[in-house]
Amino acid sequence: MGEGTPNIDRLANEGVRLSQHLAAASMCTPSRAAFLTGRYPIRSGTASPSNLNRDFAWLGGSGGLPINETTFAKLLQHRGYRTGLIGKWHLGLNCASRDDHCYHPLNHGFDYFYGMPLGLLSDCQAAQTPELHRSLRVKLWISTAVLGLLPLLLMVPRFARWFSVPWKVIFILALIVFLFFMAWYSSYGFVRRWNCILMRNHEIVQQPIKEEKVSSLMLKEALAFMERYKREPFLLWFSLLHVHTPLITREKFVRHSKYGLYGDNVEEMDWMVGKILDALDQNHATNRTLVYFTSDNGAWLESWAGVAQAGGWNGVYKAKTELFVSPEKAENRVIDGRNLMPLLEGRVSHSDHEFLFHYCGIHLHTVRWHQKDCATVWKAHYVTPKFSPEGSGACYGQGMCSCSGEVTYHDPPLLFDIARDPSEALPLSPDNEVLFDSVIKKIEVAIKDHRRTLTPVPQQLSAFSTIWKPWLQPCCGTFPFCGCDKELDIVPTAL
Numbered sequence: 001m002g003e004g005t006p007n008i009d010r011l012a013n014e015g016v017r018l019s020q021h022l023a024a025a026s027m028c029t030p031s032r033a034a035f036l037t038g039r040y041p042i043r044s045g046t047a048s049p050s051n052l053n054r055d056f057a058w059l060g061g062s063g064g065l066p067i068n069e070t071t072f073a074k075l076l077q078h079r080g081y082r083t084g085l086i087g088k089w090h091l092g093l094n095c096a097s098r099d100d101h102c103y104h105p106l107n108h109g110f111d112y113f114y115g116m117p118l119g120l121l122s123d124c125q126a127a128q129t130p131e132l133h134r135s136l137r138v139k140l141w142i143s144t145a146v147l148g149l150l151p152l153l154l155m156v157p158r159f160a161r162w163f164s165v166p167w168k169v170i171f172i173l174a175l176i177v178f179l180f181f182m183a184w185y186s187s188y189g190f191v192r193r194w195n196c197i198l199m200r201n202h203e204i205v206q207q208p209i210k211e212e213k214v215s216s217l218m219l220k221e222a223l224a225f226m227e228r229y230k231r232e233p234f235l236l237w238f239s240l241l242h243v244h245t246p247l248i249t250r251e252k253f254v255r256h257s258k259y260g261l262y263g264d265n266v267e268e269m270d271w272m273v274g275k276i277l278d279a280l281d282q283n284h285a286t287n288r289t290l291v292y293f294t295s296d297n298g299a300w301l302e303s304w305a306g307v308a309q310a311g312g313w314n315g316v317y318k319a320k321t322e323l324f325v326s327p328e329k330a331e332n333r334v335i336d337g338r339n340l341m342p343l344l345e346g347r348v349s350h351s352d353h354e355f356l357f358h359y360c361g362i363h364l365h366t367v368r369w370h371q372k373d374c375a376t377v378w379k380a381h382y383v384t385p386k387f388s389p390e391g392s393g394a395c396y397g398q399g400m401c402s403c404s405g406e407v408t409y410h411d412p413p414l415l416f417d418i419a420r421d422p423s424e425a426l427p428l429s430p431d432n433e434v435l436f437d438s439v440i441k442k443i444e445v446a447i448k449d450h451r452r453t454l455t456p457v458p459q460q461l462s463a464f465s466t467i468w469k470p471w472l473q474p475c476c477g478t479f480p481f482c483g484c485d486k487e488l489d490i491v492p493t494a495l
Contacts (some may be wrong), residue, residue: 004257004267007274011293013058016344020370020377022356023297028090028119028222029461031296036091036108038328038337040357040455044069046091048361048461050401056092056466057132057188058264059118059195059471063465064092064103066458068297073235074109082229086111086222087239090119092460093473098479101202111266114200114221115239116209117474124196125211131245134399141182148162187468194473195484204476205486211248215241217487219272223279230283237275242269243295245303245310260308272485274305278333299396316423334453355446358402361461369419379424380443381414383407412440 002413008210024034030041041047044066049053056063066072071386073083085105092103105113122131130137147243152175154165170464198206222238228291241248241251247265257263273293280286303311330334338352350370364382370376386406388397395401415428430436459465 003370004263007270007277008293010277011273011291015291016346017342020350021294022353022368023358026297027406028088028296030361032091033069034336035296036073037069038072038335039069040336041392042362043334043457044114044350045457045460047359048403049459050361050461050463051405052133052136053461053463053466054096054361054400054403054460056118057091059093059197060098060187060468060470061092061464061466062095062469062472063460063462064095065108067102067107069108069186069379070328071109071334073105073237073336074326076233076235077109077111080233082088082112082234083237084222084225084229084234085110085115085237085239086113086218086225087237088114088116088241089117089121089239090379093474096472097124097386098472098474099202103446104202110237112201112225115198115218118195120211120241120244120246120248121191121195121245123191124209124294125246125248127166128246130191132195133188136187144177144181147180151177155367171492182260187358194468197388197474197476198487199474201488204474207474207476208485210485210487211246212250213487215248215250215272219275219306221437223278224252225302226276226279226283230285239296240269240272242272243312245305247305252283261305262293262308262310262312273430275459277397300400302396302399309479316388318360355443355450357450358449360401360493363403367404369380369443369446377419377469378439379416380440381416383409384414394488402471413443 023031025031025041025047033039033041033044033397037044041365044063045063070175073085077083082163091105091108091431094100101107122128151170154170154173157163158165169314192208195294196208197208197212199202218241222236225231225236225263226234242265243262247261249261249264249268253264253268253271254261255264257267259266275288277291280289280291298317299310299314300311301309301313303309328337340351342348344352354370354372356368356370357364360369360383363365363383365381367380367382369378371378384407385395385401386408387393388395388402395406398406414428415433417425417428417433418424433439470479473479473482475482476486
């Protein structure tokens, strides 16, 4: 990572660096579902059919990671491990009422949960530009303003004595405008209060979060969990809120990095990683603990703060990155992940993954083929986004690239050998690659085989599942006057 990340560098230098590290999705919810289950998000219904809701947008929604999915936490829990999740969840909460907690981490194999059941948004910081459905909210404001003018315009001919519009008509129209405004503002006007909450197990302890303290509180909880179970086998998933907008960073790290606020945020994350590693050293558990450092996906290139890029950078790589791995064996269930222990132990040079299918929502965009016993890695693009501006490598005009609609379809697909061309700058063709036709045929056979394993499942990111529902909204206090702070204001100075 660089001079400012000694602890992450220590993991890289003393451990195994995985150079073919792939994401199951470029968004938090589907990639986290895949990471926990070892299954493509489309199998659990956490792949979105639309461009609008590709993550769970509301804690008051009714979608989530289905309880019949088997997570690695659940498997380890059954084998006697103490399991804890500290940090971000973002895989749903309630089904039918605001307290049923059907998708809660404690129903997915975790004994203990402390953190944000949704995740960090720029909306969680009052001074930040709203992130959630930003373009839709602009349209709703404009629509409300235009509709609000209609009752006023109808009053003009009445006062000008041209003709008389009944007051009843004007009143009914004004009421319709007011109801339209309340219908959307009751959710979008209170995103910080509805989504940005902190929970301990089933209890809400802050609503909304005090964003400047949440990282320190989570680190304290993570260290306490490790101390509590240091003599037992434990799984701790410390799901940090860092390197995600709004880049909330403690004062001691602000202006610490030469790379600006994003660099400051990375350096604070590295410091927190160091605290976890120090705790393992102090408990003499380093040599018997697997530490796995990864991101749920890569950079959000379209996120900027003024002239500075706030969402990170992916270097030469086109895809967001994560490991798609599974320690699982589940009966009557297709597992897409593979056991990576032989790779981590140095007994093989690459994993058993041969074909990997990259979905954007429910749409298959790309297939990657890592040939067995061969260094060649082929990548075929059947669909690519329409970057804006053209050639920029991101969708700055839209804020996020579309999965369908504003995309380009390729027949034959674009093909790259990313072992030789990791930046995907040199597309191959039958003219410059003798294996082009045979590679494409092999990939298409793999696609057909893969699609035969898919079965219909409930769509957790459908319009109905993702829409905000007042009766599902978690609330500390009496709805809609939700709000509380049950955490101590003092954070130990050691943190």
